[in-house]
Structures are given as structure tokens and as C-alpha cells.
Amino acid sequence: MPRAPAAATEPSDIELVDNVLRAAPGAVEAFYRRHSQLIYHCIRSRADRQDVDDIFQAFFERLMSRNYRVLQLWQRGSSLPMYLAKVVRNFTIDFHRARRRREEAVGGTSELEPFAGPAAETISAASHLRELRHIGIRAWAALEPRDRKLVCDRLHRDLDNDAIARRLQLSAGTLRTALSRAQARHLGEVRRLAPEFFPDRG
Amino acid sequence: MSAHPPDGSDGPEAVDPVMLAVLSNRGREATPLSSDQERLLDDWVAGRLAPADAERAAALTKQNTLAAERVLERRLLQAARQSPPVPQDLTARILEAAPPPRISAPAAWWRSLGRWRWQGLAGAVALAAIVAVVGVPLWQQTMQDGGPIQVAMVTINDRNPLFEPSDVRRRGPGPQPGPVVEQRFHDVEVPTSILKGLLAAAASPRSAASREIEPYLSMSGDGRPAHVIVDSALKAKIDASADNERMLVRIYDLEDPRTADIRPLVGSLPKGRRIYLLTLKP
Numbered sequence: 001m002p003r004a005p006a007a008a009t010e011p012s013d014i015e016l017v018d019n020v021l022r023a024a025p026g027a028v029e030a031f032y033r034r035h036s037q038l039i040y041h042c043i044r045s046r047a048d049r050q051d052v053d054d055i056f057q058a059f060f061e062r063l064m065s066r067n068y069r070v071l072q073l074w075q076r077g078s079s080l081p082m083y084l085a086k087v088v089r090n091f092t093i094d095f096h097r098a099r100r101r102r103e104e105a106v107g108g109t110s111e112l113e114p115f116a117g118p119a120a121e122t123i124s125a126a127s128h129l130r131e132l133r134h135i136g137i138r139a140w141a142a143l144e145p146r147d148r149k150l151v152c153d154r155l156h157r158d159l160d161n162d163a164i165a166r167r168l169q170l171s172a173g174t175l176r177t178a179l180s181r182a183q184a185r186h187l188g189e190v191r192r193l194a195p196e197f198f199p200d201r202g
Numbered sequence: 203m204s205a206h207p208p209d210g211s212d213g214p215e216a217v218d219p220v221m222l223a224v225l226s227n228r229g230r231e232a233t234p235l236s237s238d239q240e241r242l243l244d245d246w247v248a249g250r251l252a253p254a255d256a257e258r259a260a261a262l263t264k265q266n267t268l269a270a271e272r273v274l275e276r277r278l279l280q281a282a283r284q285s286p287p288v289p290q291d292l293t294a295r296i297l298e299a300a301p302p303p304r305i306s307a308p309a310a311w312w313r314s315l316g317r318w319r320w321q322g323l324a325g326a327v328a329l330a331a332i333v334a335v336v337g338v339p340l341w342q343q344t345m346q347d348g349g350p351i352q353v354a355m356v357t358i359n360d361r362n363p364l365f366e367p368s369d370v371r372r373r374g375p376g377p378q379p380g381p382v383v384e385q386r387f388h389d390v391e392v393p394t395s396i397l398k399g400l401l402a403a404a405a406s407p408r409s410a411a412s413r414e415i416e417p418y419l420s421m422s423g424d425g426r427p428a429h430v431i432v433d434s435a436l437k438a439k440i441d442a443s444a445d446n447e448r449m450l451v452r453i454y455d456l457e458d459p460r461t462a463d464i465r466p467l468v469g470s471l472p473k474g475r476r477i478y479l480l481t482l483k484p
Binding site for chain 1: 217218221222224225226227228229264267270271274275277278279280281282283284285286287288289292293295296297299300301
């Protein structure tokens with residue numbers, strides 16, 4: 001299981017979270033120093049630039065106002081950065097949903113909808129990898145048929161270039177170009193669905 | 203490896219072998235990673251590997267779920283590091299709003315003392331040391347029944363009142379004095395060490411004597427502390443026979459009415475104490 005990076009002299013993520021939960025002096029600052037950049041990046045990757053700071057501040061306000069319940073729900077032994085990325089994603093989605101509800105005209109259909117609470121943070125230890133695999137499948141499904149074949153042969157059937165070229169009756173050079181473009185389009189879709197795993201484009 | 207379009211580009215995603223390897227993991231194998239494998243994966247994500255090692259890392263990521271999860275986490279952190287930093291004013295606002303740490307009342311009081319707390323602590327330690335060295339032995343003496351035993355020396359010039367009828371022995375076949383049913387004194391053998399302790403206490407007026415002598419005094423148990431007067435003749439005998447473990451001592455309870463003729467021999471007596479005279483058998 002991946003472990004959050006921490007220098008030998010620094011507390012582990014488990015110690016860090018435990019310190020926050022028992023309100024130890026300096027614990028919130030230490031948690032903020034280690035993970036604020038990650039949280040900010042995850043928000044930036046999913047929100048409009050003008051909303052990032054507001055969402056970031058609202059995230060910490062909610063974290064504090066609820067006595068760090070999110071951290072209580074974190075399953076020790078799993079990756080805290082991955083867990084936080086998921087929590088931030090849910091929070092950002094809730095933020096946008098709440099805004100849409102506020103901006104809809106009075107008398108709209110939203111009044112008839114139940115007032116659903118914010119999405120609960122996932123607390124299961126289900127693999128984050130499995131979730132990304134589902135995202136990969138959704139991204140694959142959005143591709144053109146030929147791209148789907150290429151990506152499927154390469155990623156899931158693990159065929160080499162010669163075998164793929166024979167199956168699709170393509171020359172080696174044409175296959176390389178087609179495969180490269182298909183993979184790029186696939187990754188573009190994955191980035192759209194899971195942007196936090198990709199570097200910021202500015 | 204993680205080649206991606208330059209900042210601001212909206213062009214197609216460049217081929218990213220790290221993400222492609224993670225996406226192609228089938229989730230069938232989950233073998234714990236060795237430290238070498240962890241290092242290999244970390245270096246791969248950081249772009250520090252030669253092509254051959256990168257292929258090894260990619261193969262491991264495709265096969266092992268734990269390897270893929272580690273790569274994914276490293277990938278997330280790497281992306282976060284490349285992201286713009288949190289604005290400082292935003293950080294200040296958030297940390298300012300953080301609730302103060304929960305501390306107990308004693309801890310809060312301790313902190314409120316500021317720099318005086320260490321000086322106060324040093325003073326308390328010094329005071330405790332003084333109490334331990336000086337006060338505790340006295341306190342222990344006081345806490346025992348009757349309080350400390352006082353000891354004084356006396357030189358008796360006229361020893362006639364100390365001769366008891368039972369000490370008189372007649373030679374020859376004449377009639378011996380009959381057994382004395384009840385005497386005003388009692389003779390006991392006392393360990394020499396206890397007697398020496400009494401003499402030492404008498405020599406140092408501030409120190410209290412050991413209470414080991416009490417069983418030999420036949421104290422009445424009325425709760426009053428004892429005042430022991432040691433005959434200087436007894437002292438001379440103790441000094442002369444230091445090798446003996448025990449010594450015969452005659453003890454008078456000076457509150458016994460029958461010792462009225464002895465009381466003037468020892469001078470003024472303290473009040474509120476049970477007074478005994480320790481002397482030797484003539």
C-alpha cells in the first residue's frame with residue numbers, strides 16, 4: 001500500500017492526523033503545510049480559476065467546523081493524499097451543485113427536487129486504482145472505433161506493434177502514428193475525468 | 203515519460219507511459235513491494251530512469267496493483283508540486299481561523315506564567331530538596347506516637363537515694379530479704395547501641411533520640427512524649443564497656459510517687475512529658 005511521503009524526522013500521516021484530531025498544538029499548521037498544496041492543486045484542476053480560492057477556504061472552514069470529521073473517517077494504512085484528492089473532488093462537485101441551485105430561477109424544477117445533502121466522503125478502502133480504471137474505460141468508450149481498437153490492443157491485450165499492425169493491416173510507420181494519436185486522445189479523456197493526476201497547464 | 207504539452211496548450215495529450223501503465227494494470231496481482239522496487243517506481247515517476255529500467259518499472263506497474271497504486275500516488279503528489287502555490291494571504295486567513303489547540307487547565311495556567319515558569323520551577327525544586335533533607339526526618343518523628351524523645355544528662359552527687367533495699371546482700375547464713383513484690387524501678391538489659399544513641403542525642407540538643415528505647419521504658423502509653431535523663435555514671439560505664447552488646451540499666455519512672463526522693467537529684471523537670479531516669483545498678 002502506498003505511504004504518504006514523510007521524511008524520517010517528520011511525523012507520518014497517521015501521526016499527523018492523530019495530532020489534528022486530539023487538537024495538539026501546531027498540528028493543524030503541520031497538516032496544512034504538508035497537504036495544502038495538494039488540496040489546492042486538486043481544486044484548481046476541477047474549478048474555474050476565479051472560484052479556486054473561495055473553494056479552498058470553504059474546504060478548510062468546513063473541515064474545522066466539523067471537527068475534522070473527514071480525517072476521522074480516513075482509513076489508516078491507505079494513502080492519505082489519494083483519500084484527500086477524492087474528498088476534495090466531492091467537495092468541489094458539491095460546491096458547483098450548490099451554486100447551480102442558487103442560480104436557478106425561482107419556480108424552476110429544482111424546487112421539486114429533494115434537498116439532497118452534500119455527497120458523503122467515501123470512506124471505504126476500495127482501491128483508488130479501481131476507480132481510475134473505470135475512468136480509463138469511460139475515456140476509452142468516448143474514442144473513435146479505430147482508436148478504441150488500438151488502445152484496447154495495446155493496453156489491455158498487451159499486443160506488440162507487429163501483432164497490432166497485422167490485425168489492423170497497417171504498415172509499421174502508420175501504426176506508430178495512429179497508436180500514438182489514439183493514446184494521446186485516450187489520455188486527454190482521462191485527464192478530463194481525473195485532472196488531479198496531471199500537471200497543471202496554467 | 204510524462205511529456206505533456208507546454209503550459210497553456212490545448213493540444214492533444216502527449217503519450218504518457220506512466221499513466222498508460224497505470225491504466226493498463228488489470229488488478230490481478232497484489233504483491234508487497236520491496237524497497238528496491240519502491241525506489242525504482244519513485245525514480246520512474248520522477249523521470250530519473252534509463253530506458254531499460256523504465257521498462258522494468260512499467261512492467262511492474264502493469265502487473266502489480268500495489269505498484270500501480272504507489273505510482274498513482276506519486277503521480278498525484280508530483281502534479282501537486284508542479285501546481286502554483288497557495289497564495290500567502292489565503293494561507294494566513296485559514297490558519298488564523300483555525301481553532302486554538304485544546305489544552306488542559308493546568309497546562310494553560312503553566313503557559314500563562316511565561317518566562318517565570320522556569321524560575322518558579324527551580325525555586326520549587328530547591329524548596330522540595332530542603333523539605334526532603336530537613337523536614338521529612340522531623341516530620342517522621344512527629345508523626346509517630348508521642349512525638350520525639352528528649353534526652354538529657356545528669357550528674358548525681360548524692361547517690362544514697364538510688365540504693366534500693368533489694369541491692370543489699372548480707373553475708374553469712376542470716377535471713378535474706380524477702381522477695382519484693384512491687385518495686386519503684388526495673389532493671390533491664392538494653393542493647394549498647396541504643397544507649398549510645400541516647401548519649402549522642404544528649405550531646406546534640408537539636409537532634410531527637412531514636413525511639414528504640416521506648417520498649418524498655420515500660421511506658422504507660424498515655425500519649426505524652428518521653429523525656430529520658432541519663433545518669434553520667436551510666437555514661438562512664440557505657441564508655442568503659444563498649445564491647446558489650448547489652449548492658450544492665452536501672453530505670454526509674456519519675457512520676458511514680460515512690461521516686462519522690464530521687465526527683466530532687468535531677469533538678470528541674472520539663473512539663474508535659476513522661477520522665478525516666480536511666481542509671482546503673484549499684
